[in-house]
Amino acid sequence: MTAYRATAPRAAVWHRAIMARPAWVLVSLYIAVRLVVLAAGGRFDADNLTWWMQIADVALLRHDLWHTLFYLHTQPPLFNLIVGLGLRLGPDGFLWAMGLLFAAVTLGGILAFHALARDLTGRPGLALIAAAWMCVAPAALLFSHKLYYDGLVPWLLCMALWGLHAGLMRRSVAWASFGFAMLAAVVLLRSMIHPVLFAAAAVIFVLMAHGRRGRMAAAAILPAAAIGAVLLKNALLFGVAGLSSWAPLQLDHTTVDRLPPALRARLIAEGRLSRFAVMDGFSPPPAYLAMMPPIAPTGQPSLDNLRKSTGGYNWNHIVYTKLGEARTRDALVALAANPADFAVVLGTSLYHFHRPSSEFKGLERNLAVIAPWERIANATVGLQPAAWFGGSLDPTRPQAPLLQVSYAALAVTLAFLAETALVLAALARALRSRRWPASAMATRVAVLMIGGFVLVVSSSFDVWENNRAHYDVAPLLLLAALSFVTRRGSGRRAQGEPAVPVRTKR
Numbered sequence: 001m002t003a004y005r006a007t008a009p010r011a012a013v014w015h016r017a018i019m020a021r022p023a024w025v026l027v028s029l030y031i032a033v034r035l036v037v038l039a040a041g042g043r044f045d046a047d048n049l050t051w052w053m054q055i056a057d058v059a060l061l062r063h064d065l066w067h068t069l070f071y072l073h074t075q076p077p078l079f080n081l082i083v084g085l086g087l088r089l090g091p092d093g094f095l096w097a098m099g100l101l102f103a104a105v106t107l108g109g110i111l112a113f114h115a116l117a118r119d120l121t122g123r124p125g126l127a128l129i130a131a132a133w134m135c136v137a138p139a140a141l142l143f144s145h146k147l148y149y150d151g152l153v154p155w156l157l158c159m160a161l162w163g164l165h166a167g168l169m170r171r172s173v174a175w176a177s178f179g180f181a182m183l184a185a186v187v188l189l190r191s192m193i194h195p196v197l198f199a200a201a202a203v204i205f206v207l208m209a210h211g212r213r214g215r216m217a218a219a220a221i222l223p224a225a226a227i228g229a230v231l232l233k234n235a236l237l238f239g240v241a242g243l244s245s246w247a248p249l250q251l252d253h254t255t256v257d258r259l260p261p262a263l264r265a266r267l268i269a270e271g272r273l274s275r276f277a278v279m280d281g282f283s284p285p286p287a288y289l290a291m292m293p294p295i296a297p298t299g300q301p302s303l304d305n306l307r308k309s310t311g312g313y314n315w316n317h318i319v320y321t322k323l324g325e326a327r328t329r330d331a332l333v334a335l336a337a338n339p340a341d342f343a344v345v346l347g348t349s350l351y352h353f354h355r356p357s358s359e360f361k362g363l364e365r366n367l368a369v370i371a372p373w374e375r376i377a378n379a380t381v382g383l384q385p386a387a388w389f390g391g392s393l394d395p396t397r398p399q400a401p402l403l404q405v406s407y408a409a410l411a412v413t414l415a416f417l418a419e420t421a422l423v424l425a426a427l428a429r430a431l432r433s434r435r436w437p438a439s440a441m442a443t444r445v446a447v448l449m450i451g452g453f454v455l456v457v458s459s460s461f462d463v464w465e466n467n468r469a470h471y472d473v474a475p476l477l478l479l480a481a482l483s484f485v486t487r488r489g490s491g492r493r494a495q496g497e498p499a500v501p502v503r504t505k506r
Helices: 002-020 022-039 058-063 065-070 078-087 090-121 124-136 138-143 153-169 173-187 195-208 213-238 247-254 261-269 285-289 318-322 324-337 339-353 371-380 407-432 441-461 463-486
Strands: none
Touching: 022 090, 022 124, 058 065, 058 078, 065 078, 078 090, 090 124, 090 153, 090 441, 090 463, 124 138, 124 463, 138 371, 138 463, 153 173, 153 195, 153 213, 153 441, 153 463, 173 195, 173 213, 195 213, 195 441, 247 324, 247 339, 247 441, 261 324, 285 318, 324 339, 339 441, 339 463, 407 441, 407 463, 441 463
């Protein structure tokens, strides 16, 4: 009994100390885990630098960075800007710079997630536990050590939402400006985060900034202008209405490319599909050029070269700007001709969306370093049955599809959808009563909007790579799930802030 009485106060002291400085606890845990991974042999992996189709020719990024970025049309420019600036530091400097950048952004995002979870759930302890898990989660360890833009996306999204949330609740233009800047950075980094999401978030937060809408709108102007400048450049130079000229090819990938050969041949013979439909959407430049009249050289290597200086195909070739209309029409024809198979594709994409993100291709170098921990985490926290029989790199473990699913990820998605239903119902009630919802509702709506957009859109584009798409929005899905499970009732208002009556003219 005496020992218990002595231990209990010490435990209480530790608990109070931890809860008093949660940010320091997370920073300490994060650094400690990184040091353990480095000691075990983990390193920042950039082996995709010379061949990954999303990275422009490294020779051009080194010696003609700004022209290369200006004429980049296949994707938003920010990732290649980061790579190009890093290349100026030399091979060793590049790896160190990228490693530090990815580590810093990941840590910043985890701290932002913790702050959001604390405010949205009102449960500081639960928020700290969830954020601490992100410090040690296998997927976070792997993506933060790999030259994929996905290593930055989820954490920039968390920082964006925290900045917007803090700007709204603290009436701070500085925080709101930070939030919009981070959201614009994600849009200019990953085409899956569409500009429409930035526009919608801006509308949501401006409308919910009762009495200070002008200041909130002003905070969005410069980030919006940066996105608009890239969109305008693509439209004027290439006739591309968006941040990526690959969008029609991604549609073809899940429609035309999935057609049965006989049906595809018949649709081409009938003239309903274009001549390009005989090959996969993502075919290299020579394949498309062989089927087109000669294209006059532009004088820009990033648009004219068939291959990169390292030997791989140049996926930023000007030919991809000439295919949009035909390949978009092909996708629509294929979807109408074979909707059943497209439904199967969507089901397949949802299956891969709920596989552990740590199993995504290209992470094997560091996965081998943390393989035992990855297996334990996927088996226990992730609730993946296959992990009980072996690690992700074990070719002998069972391959049955239902054993590969992370049932914890599936449960989070279901809770996310339930939270979406509750928030939509709350918004409908507010509109019927002609009252603005509480300001903090803006953050909930933005979380659900971005997470839901990726959940739906990635089902149409990524499909077999959807466990990577899941990683991009996993913190947002978890935020909504935590909000749902901690909700006292469907009518509870966030932060205890009362709804605001809508002013009408008399």
